[in-house]
Amino acid sequence: MKKLNIGIIGLGRIGKMHLENLVKLPEYFQVVSISDLARTDLATIADHYQVPDYYHDYHQLLEDSAVDCVLIASATSTHAQIVRDAALASKHILCEKPLDTDVNRIKNLLTFVKQAGVQLQVGFNRRFDHNFSRLRQYVTDGVLGNPQIIKISSRDPEPPALDYVRHSGGLFFDMMIHDLDLMRYLAASEVTTVTAKGAVLVEPAIGKLGDIDTAVVTLQFANGALGVIDNSRQAVYGYDQRAEVFGDKGMAKADNDRQTTVELNLATSTQLDQMPHFFIDRYRDAYLNELLAFHQAVVNQQPVSVNGLDGLRAVQLALACQKSFDSGQTVTISY
Amino acid sequence: MKKLNIGIIGLGRIGKMHLENLVKLPEYFQVVSISDLARTDLATIADHYQVPDYYHDYHQLLEDSAVDCVLIASATSTHAQIVRDAALASKHILCEKPLDTDVNRIKNLLTFVKQAGVQLQVGFNRRFDHNFSRLRQYVTDGVLGNPQIIKISSRDPEPPALDYVRHSGGLFFDMMIHDLDLMRYLAASEVTTVTAKGAVLVEPAIGKLGDIDTAVVTLQFANGALGVIDNSRQAVYGYDQRAEVFGDKGMAKADNDRQTTVELNLATSTQLDQMPHFFIDRYRDAYLNELLAFHQAVVNQQPVSVNGLDGLRAVQLALACQKSFDSGQTVTISY
Amino acid sequence: MKKLNIGIIGLGRIGKMHLENLVKLPEYFQVVSISDLARTDLATIADHYQVPDYYHDYHQLLEDSAVDCVLIASATSTHAQIVRDAALASKHILCEKPLDTDVNRIKNLLTFVKQAGVQLQVGFNRRFDHNFSRLRQYVTDGVLGNPQIIKISSRDPEPPALDYVRHSGGLFFDMMIHDLDLMRYLAASEVTTVTAKGAVLVEPAIGKLGDIDTAVVTLQFANGALGVIDNSRQAVYGYDQRAEVFGDKGMAKADNDRQTTVELNLATSTQLDQMPHFFIDRYRDAYLNELLAFHQAVVNQQPVSVNGLDGLRAVQLALACQKSFDSGQTVTISY
């Protein structure tokens, strides 16, 4: 198995997590360089994780011919430019979602990447989750027959900082985009209409910023199936991540993971163990599997499992949800 | 505790079931008469269940001054007239849903019943289900805080006969009406808008009758909460009845009942026991509790737990769902 | 279906419960008489449940030729004599466990009953529990293959009154006897050895009476299988009733029932609903099914499902457990 030399661009919370995961996969990846525009502790990080090179300017990282591929975890607004530059430098790319916020810009970008002949995988990590990938397997194996109703509950344990919300692009774009991608993954069909209802029930300050914190979106699919996603910015009991596929041959549902299987029976209550509270804990294996899938696609020159078109579609859906919410009516999507 | 003399009007499948339940409650009810327009075996049934009197014409049943109350389980189209006649005869009434299909007729009926001074309970039996009433209890006790998202999955094991579908009033009116009532029960708030999406995915012949067999309805409530109901006429794995309430203090979800708690571990699979297949099995206790609640309200002269207004609201919601489905857009309800 | 006229002898807690169950089964049983040596409110009870006759002396009840069968729920010490008298009067018998505390007396009694040609069913109600009968079904259907390990946990919610303990015959005889019978039912084989370990961990006063409140018993079966029962007089979290059968083709385990399927997720814990606290709640259906099984055996002249030999074996096993506990060593049982 070929080991890939990888460079990481952007070392915020997500970039750092990917770094820690990559060093746990020494048979697959060698982290040869890291870059971040703003961090002042790059030398310390590089030393701690035994990364040979570090840069503030990602262009330097791309100039290193020893780099096979890059992982882009910088700010969303920089994704398109860095993807373009990486493609130009013939590096295979694993880019965090979303690719961009503008549909036409993404379309142009995908054309460019295709011409450059490099791989581009988009960071929808939930496709690699053990529970959700089992649901998908049941769909593609035909165990459930034709999907008819698909449901996703996705609720954060607590709302993000208001400053984050201000630049997030809104709930549909920042949070539900994961679920919109997961819907396409589970339905194995494209969405034709969305109807988005939302409310400010958690944090009034979020409403003052023109955003919402609670939403229910209904989807219709090209194959006739119906879907529904519900989101909340605050589930006080933890990070609630569930999905269900109902088809003409059966139904499969994925419940939350819990830290242990222990059931505690006390005089006044019977308690189950807690669910993982933080997305990095909940999707720990998913993030590792995402990296392994990227490795396999690059090394074996196979199609990536979440490609640029998937990245585009998710953005189109999020924008349609916003439009439906603003208008109060159902929106038919044109691709 | 006062025992009530009860007469049953209409001995189809549901009327028969109520009869069987009533004789299991000898401390609460004495079935003193039954009536049915069409059955030719009334004498046999009366004999088997030791019911003193039987009639083809329900007016005769109403004339018996020994009758304290009636249970109406006749065809929907006869409900309004029989309720009116029973009220005129000063009998307390437990009437199967729906009261009628016309909103104005129901409003007039409720006025009439009120003036007659009799109790009217509507047969939304699911409110008395052990699981759903526990959810409701958590809402009213404040355990969950303010409800923000409410979800109901309600799927039949198999589609009804086409002839039944033809006269059913459609999925929203015949099937979802139970869930629409349950939504109001769990939200403790009135619905302001509905958005109904539906499809024919189970049985094309249902589509040819102008009806649908699969639906997802989104609701907005006066208190800001969002709700979603999904219905299917055919869940091949059984009678799927679940609900969930998500609030700012917690979330409670009711899963399906299963016949036993036994988990069977075999070489190729781990299996849970089956869920009850038929609504009479699934809601066995709910039907008994419904009768006991009616008994208590009548004997103690307390308000019934599902009153005429509840019956009206459910019909209004079902009609709004149909209108939304037909128009493809969100419908705001005016009461 | 033939309706049976039944008389109840002994109206303590259990006799009263049987009375209430019998009136819920009006198609199967008519309670024609009740008797109790000590109660002063027999007239009131008879009136409330519409029982025509009542007696203090059970001999009078037996003299009534309209009585088809009797349910004996009097004190244990009276069982043998009443069974004998009822058999002599040609009444079919459903007798609460245990038949007696003396093995030879039971053997003589069984011979007598057999000669009288009446049916005798012993009140091991747990065989009729939905969970445990499903386990048994898996055994007899061969789904699990040959049973190899059988486990029963049976724990009371709280210890009985000391005065009850004093006359109970001890934990093995009073409490574990149910589990010993259930073991034979699930193993479909006879026990060859028992090894009983016990302790006083719950209530020192029980120890002062020479009894124990906690026990673990290991059993070896004629078919080679091994079994283990654990008992406690006090499970602070409820009435804990579980069983498991492990065979060469699979394993099935019955967990506790819970009042609802609701899962409550709060900020600090996820809670399941409570288990039924009291044996009459937990085994509600089992007690009804027990009566129906008795009805069917008598009416169809089929063998009863828990016969006199089963009653004998349970007593033999309880006595062997006591002997093992006293000696600290394994005891081989001779039948």
Added chain:
Amino acid sequence: MKKLNIGIIGLGRIGKMHLENLVKLPEYFQVVSISDLARTDLATIADHYQVPDYYHDYHQLLEDSAVDCVLIASATSTHAQIVRDAALASKHILCEKPLDTDVNRIKNLLTFVKQAGVQLQVGFNRRFDHNFSRLRQYVTDGVLGNPQIIKISSRDPEPPALDYVRHSGGLFFDMMIHDLDLMRYLAASEVTTVTAKGAVLVEPAIGKLGDIDTAVVTLQFANGALGVIDNSRQAVYGYDQRAEVFGDKGMAKADNDRQTTVELNLATSTQLDQMPHFFIDRYRDAYLNELLAFHQAVVNQQPVSVNGLDGLRAVQLALACQKSFDSGQTVTISY
């Protein structure tokens, strides 16, 4: 945090697994050398995992002053000698279970290791399992009160090769030793008596070797608690690993892990996902946590979490079980 240089002695299945785990923990361990008496592919393995040195003779590994600690995963019969040599060379030791099969030899060994002033941790990995450590936490936190009944089910998916069985020391020594250690861990008390019952129900050839494949062992603890372990060499449905602690304040039980939380509902059955089939999958995290605990103890000069006395006790218990099984009677253990 200090990184430890570690050498691995013995590269069979377990040694190889530890090697793979150690390279996933680059912040804690550097594998500097491996040794194995018999393997001919040491150079290939060393190259693949980037291990600088490899030897056939472990003495050479011990001579390297850069080695801080060793992990011993060689054949059981060599453990005592290698532990002694490693201690003499002042290396901290993580040794697979059992330390030896002879109680006196272990006692002498522990004295020697103590005098050498090195750490010795014994490889009872299950103490580090997420489920079982949660149970232990509930015991030590007092959540369950005083333990009264402790139960462990531990069943392998399939019997080992007969050649393995021949040299395994028997079921009690080879398999149940893990559960005997877990019992002490969960009871937080020493065992006073054991009563072992066993049978040959799985594989007659195992019986011909004088061993058994099925066992139930009852234990009495110094604190009065009772325990029971059941073992089988073949659970056709998977690797069945469960435990339960019942105390005077509550009960906690750990069920099996399953690969996902997905519940699959089909027309004929409802299925849960499979449990991990192989002990390396089941205890994946436990093996990693075991290494981290060893790291922490050595680096911080804290007591190891599974010490030499724990290793001794487990052997004493396994020998007592064998003695009880052979005699058919309860055995009181003298330490």
